[in-house]
Amino acid sequence: MTAEPDPPRRRRGRPGYDQEAILRTAVELFNRKGYDATSMGDLAKELGLTKPAIYHHVTSKEQLLGLALDDALDELTAVVTEAAEAPAGRTAHERLREVVRRGVEVLVAHQPSVTLLLRVRGNSGVEMAALDRRRRLDERLAALVAEAAAEGALRDDLPPALVSRLLFGMVNSLVEWYRADGAYDPATVADAITTVAFEGLTRRDGRGPDQAS
Structure with missing residues (x-):
């Protein structure tokens, strides 16, 4: 042998x-x-x-850019894909909330790469490919919004594509101010964004501003 x-x-x-x-x-x-x-x-x-x-x-420098953008997009794609292709038994509303929550986790864990992703403008083939992947994520999230509205869990008088962009925009705003050593941990931020996005800021106990104290 x-x-x-x-x-x-x-x-x-x-x-x-x-x-x-x-x-x-x-x-x-x-x-x-x-x-x-x-x-x-x-x-x-x-x-x-x-x-x-x-x-x-x-x-090349362009390869570094591509690796960085993939670092952000691969995680976001996994989150949205898992929600869109989830087995029966979970409502679209539940899956949509999970996307927002996990989107916060991805941004915090990959903040430098996500920051770079949000700044690309399509000036090269690598940037155009990244923008195309972002567009497809928007479309899949919009479909999930439409599904949740059809279930009756969300209001149906707002365009799903607009709602999708607003949800992603709320999460993406973290790149401007969130710091790992700041006052809020990722779980607190995820809870706050999910609550504001799906339940709003209005009090649920019926008390107005004159009754708050």
Whole structure:
């Protein structure tokens, strides 16, 4: 019996740096300076590496952008897909609430990548592909809104596509102010957004402003 050949050795980069670490720094730099204004030389300086050392891990700045946008979109897509394709037994209203709640969790966990995603304008093929994926997410969420309205759980006098954008907009607004070391933890923020979106701010006990005290 002949011995099996050893598996090919995995190519290793410079100690202390891998693609994930380079991507993390690149996203921070893109958000700070703007993607178009950031060069690979800027990234090399930020990392304390040479450009050839970076190219050992990635082929281009555009690849870094694509990886960052996928980091945000893959998680959001998984959340919406799971809700849209959930087995029978859960109402559309329940699944829609879950999308909003989990959307907050995704944004908090991937805030730098989501921030970058919200800033792309379609200036390249990578950006156009990301915008197309966002559009498809909007469409799937709008279909879920329409389904919940058909169940009678939501009012039906508002366009589902508009409601979808407003829901995503409420969640996406977190990129402007949420900080992990701030006053509110992710669960508190998720509870608040879900409550405001689906129950509103009006008191349920019938007490008006003159009766609040």
